[in-house]
Amino acid sequence: MTVGIVIVSHSAALAAGVVEVAAAMAPDVVLVAAGGFDGGLGTDIDLVSNGIAAAQGGDGVVLLYDIGSAKMVADLAVEMLGDPEQAAVVDAPLVEGAVASAVAAQGGATLDEVLSAAASALNLE
Amino acid sequence: MTVGIVIVSHSAALAAGVVEVAAAMAPDVVLVAAGGFDGGLGTDIDLVSNGIAAAQGGDGVVLLYDIGSAKMVADLAVEMLGDPEQAAVVDAPLVEGAVASAVAAQGGATLDEVLSAAASALNLE
Amino acid sequence: MGCDARSVAAAVVAAAGVVGEHRDELVRLDQAMGDADHGENLRRGFGFVVSALDESTPDTPGAVLKLVASVLISKVGGAAGPLFGTSFLRAAGAVGAAEELTPELVSAALGAALGGVVARGKAELGDKTMVDALAPAASARGADIPTLLTAAAIAADAGAESTIPLVARKGRASYLGERAIGHLDPGARSVALLLRSFANSAMGL
Amino acid sequence: MGCDARSVAAAVVAAAGVVGEHRDELVRLDQAMGDADHGENLRRGFGFVVSALDESTPDTPGAVLKLVASVLISKVGGAAGPLFGTSFLRAAGAVGAAEELTPELVSAALGAALGGVVARGKAELGDKTMVDALAPAASARGADIPTLLTAAAIAADAGAESTIPLVARKGRASYLGERAIGHLDPGARSVALLLRSFANSAMGL
Ligand SMILES: Nc1ncnc2c1ncn2[C@@H]1O[C@H](COP(=O)(O)OP(=O)(O)O)[C@@H](O)[C@H]1O
Ligand SMILES: Nc1ncnc2c1ncn2[C@@H]1O[C@H](COP(=O)(O)OP(=O)(O)O)[C@@H](O)[C@H]1O
Ligand SMILES: [Mg+2]
Ligand SMILES: [Mg+2]
Ligand SMILES: [Mg+2]
Numbered sequence: 301m302t303v304g305i306v307i308v309s310h311s312a313a314l315a316a317g318v319v320e321v322a323a324a325m326a327p328d329v330v331l332v333a334a335g336g337f338d339g340g341l342g343t344d345i346d347l348v349s350n351g352i353a354a355a356q357g358g359d360g361v362v363l364l365y366d367i368g369s370a371k372m373v374a375d376l377a378v379e380m381l382g383d384p385e386q387a388a389v390v391d392a393p394l395v396e397g398a399v400a401s402a403v404a405a406q407g408g409a410t411l412d413e414v415l416s417a418a419a420s421a422l423n424l425e
Numbered sequence: 426m427t428v429g430i431v432i433v434s435h436s437a438a439l440a441a442g443v444v445e446v447a448a449a450m451a452p453d454v455v456l457v458a459a460g461g462f463d464g465g466l467g468t469d470i471d472l473v474s475n476g477i478a479a480a481q482g483g484d485g486v487v488l489l490y491d492i493g494s495a496k497m498v499a500d501l502a503v504e505m506l507g508d509p510e511q512a513a514v515v516d517a518p519l520v521e522g523a524v525a526s527a528v529a530a531q532g533g534a535t536l537d538e539v540l541s542a543a544a545s546a547l548n549l550e
Numbered sequence: 551m552g553c554d555a556r557s558v559a560a561a562v563v564a565a566a567g568v569v570g571e572h573r574d575e576l577v578r579l580d581q582a583m584g585d586a587d588h589g590e591n592l593r594r595g596f597g598f599v600v601s602a603l604d605e606s607t608p609d610t611p612g613a614v615l616k617l618v619a620s621v622l623i624s625k626v627g628g629a630a631g632p633l634f635g636t637s638f639l640r641a642a643g644a645v646g647a648a649e650e651l652t653p654e655l656v657s658a659a660l661g662a663a664l665g666g667v668v669a670r671g672k673a674e675l676g677d678k679t680m681v682d683a684l685a686p687a688a689s690a691r692g693a694d695i696p697t698l699l700t701a702a703a704i705a706a707d708a709g710a711e712s713t714i715p716l717v718a719r720k721g722r723a724s725y726l727g728e729r730a731i732g733h734l735d736p737g738a739r740s741v742a743l744l745l746r747s748f749a750n751s752a753m754g755l
Numbered sequence: 756m757g758c759d760a761r762s763v764a765a766a767v768v769a770a771a772g773v774v775g776e777h778r779d780e781l782v783r784l785d786q787a788m789g790d791a792d793h794g795e796n797l798r799r800g801f802g803f804v805v806s807a808l809d810e811s812t813p814d815t816p817g818a819v820l821k822l823v824a825s826v827l828i829s830k831v832g833g834a835a836g837p838l839f840g841t842s843f844l845r846a847a848g849a850v851g852a853a854e855e856l857t858p859e860l861v862s863a864a865l866g867a868a869l870g871g872v873v874a875r876g877k878a879e880l881g882d883k884t885m886v887d888a889l890a891p892a893a894s895a896r897g898a899d900i901p902t903l904l905t906a907a908a909i910a911a912d913a914g915a916e917s918t919i920p921l922v923a924r925k926g927r928a929s930y931l932g933e934r935a936i937g938h939l940d941p942g943a944r945s946v947a948l949l950l951r952s953f954a955n956s957a958m959g960l
């Protein structure tokens with residue numbers, strides 16, 4: 301298994317697009333789009349919690365977010381798990397961080413390694 | 426008029442989603458999604474060039490990109506205009522930079538001001 | 551009559567009504583500095599809260615607050631969801647299993663609510679957020695609940711007004727830079743509206 | 756027979772055939788370090804180039820190169836599009852309106868092509884990109900075009916092989932860090948394939 305990834309966004313299209321772009325370099329990684337709320341823009345904690353469950357393969361889940369409440373909802377969903385080994389929210393640019401995370405996870409990186417790959421994403425091109 | 430914005434991405438969904446999120450804070454800004462290639466993942470110079478034309482309202486156009494060839498295609502499309510006053514590519518995280526650009530443009534910022542707003546996007550939340 | 555689960559639930563339902571009446575005002579405030587959804591986010595969220603309370607009134611004040619928290623967290627798609635949600639959740643924790651609220655418990659609940667918003671959103675006083683209304687409210691004191699909540703509402707009102715000349719350093723409005731100056735923060739306004747409504751409910755007890 | 760527009764076009768068509776034959780190999784190389792599309796990107800792009808040349812053969816070598824450039828730029832959806840596109844465009848500029856290529860013009864074209872790739876992609880030698888194949892090729896010399904292009908092809912081959920032990924610092928492969936070590940860069944491989952094909956065409960002149 302690899303670390304799983306959840307993309308938390310205000311937009312369903314944005315989350316799906318980030319998953320699509322990141323998946324192109326990480327065919328074996330479970331990437332889940334958790335975007336949009338109630339058919340429109342917004343963040344949805346249930347989508348995020350279900351996304352974590354879907355992305356969890358035993359090696360942990362990394363969450364990336366777009367802006368504002370997406371981070372808060374990601375944090376809340378992780379806190380609700382009650383186990384910091386299971387999932388972590390990373391503070392990284394969304395698209396760049398998602399690609400870096402996905403590539404790291406594809407390479408068999410641990411949760412901590414994926415987090416640091418995401419955090420240094422902007423220096424790559 | 427305001428500065429226009431073109432989102433260059435490998436994914437049509439990603440570009441459309443970024444436009445959707447940024448537009449929520451910038452109702453008067455022309456935001457154009459230039460994502461995907463030939464129905465799949467990839468970058469499309471014609472979409473980008475047409476996007477610049479569509480976003481051009483006389484005050485200039487800012488282009489943001491996701492990864493790799495998206496930057497090169499954006500650069501090429503701008504060079505093909507042959508006039509650096511018309512459009513500029515900004516090196517910023519895509520989603521965060523797009524929101525910052527859109528908000529700046531909505532506020533009547535000039536092309537240069539939008540570019541610096543985008544470039545400092547990651548410090549905001 | 552004491553401040554039991556039923557009165558807390560009634561105060562929440564009354565507050566939902568106030569949120570509904572001020573929906574458009576909150577939308578306009580958020581339009582100037584954000585994405586114009588704050589009023590609708592809250593109206594919708596409190597609508598679900600009222601439905602949840604219609605279905606079952608939990609039997610302690612803490613349980614009411616906890617129900618409010620979980621509904622807001624899952625039914626509000628903007629920052630107000632996790633922020634108000636966390637604040638109601640922490641307030642619920644502060645009042646524990648008490649059958650009736652006391653001024654001390656209300657004061658503890660307000661302090662915990664503030665702690666929750668700060669933990670969730672990391673804003674400091676002066677960042678032009680709901681913290682600027684909630685922090686002074688949490689410092690209010692009073693010998694009885696109506697007095698305490700009235701003092702809190704007055705403090706929240708002043709705190710909300712104090713956001714007008716500020717630049718925002720958290721939330722969407724932080725993208726506006728200097729252009730945020732001159733605008734009242736929508737979240738601070740809704741905190742003030744909720745506390746005013748709670749104070750009015752308490753006076754009617 | 757000299758190296759006129761018609762022979763340059765024929766060399767491009769032959770190169771398109773080689774690209775098609777190596778499509779799967781290039782896909783596999785890009786699968787190890789990228790998004791597995793390099794072979795298909797090039798096969799498809801050169802397919803459009805061949806169609807464009809079928810419709811009209813431009814009347815100078817420079818015009819052929821320019822047509823190749825514009826087709827690759829608009830029909831290749833990956834990095835190879837703007838990179839090869841810019842290189843063919845710069846090469847076209849270097850040979851100008853000449854009716855026939857000379858060794859000096861071919862050498863100038865290779866240098867300009869390298870300049871174009873570097874201007875577009877900002878990679879330096881050793882960044883594990885097509886630059887590692889094109890830069891040594893552009894330094895090759897020869898008294899006649901077949902000799903020059905053969906030397907360039909040999910240099911490009913060696914340059915491509917030299918990418919194997921490297922870590923990538925540009926392009927998608929840069930995301931892989933150390934895991935790129937041990938893999939041949941797909942873009943460097945395709946530069947080598949194109950130059951080998953051009954050399955073969957020149958020998959048949
Ligand atoms: N990090 C934060 N800390 C405290 N309050 C915040 C924070 N971010 C946003 N807010 C509050 O949330 C309000 C906006 O709420 P709302 O419009 O529902 O959310 P959104 O910005 O997601 O659309 C702001 O007016 C502000 O008071
Ligand atoms: N910045 C760059 N400078 C030079 N060459 C690059 C650069 N980025 C990518 N490349 C080359 O492009 C090749 C990948 O091409 P391709 O697969 O068509 O593009 P993409 O990465 O967009 O899918 C790499 O093997 C490398 O040689
Ligand atoms: Mg809002
Ligand atoms: Mg919102
Ligand atoms: Mg590729």
Ligand SMILES: [Mg+2]
Nearest residue numbers: 790792833834
């Ligand atoms: Mg590609």
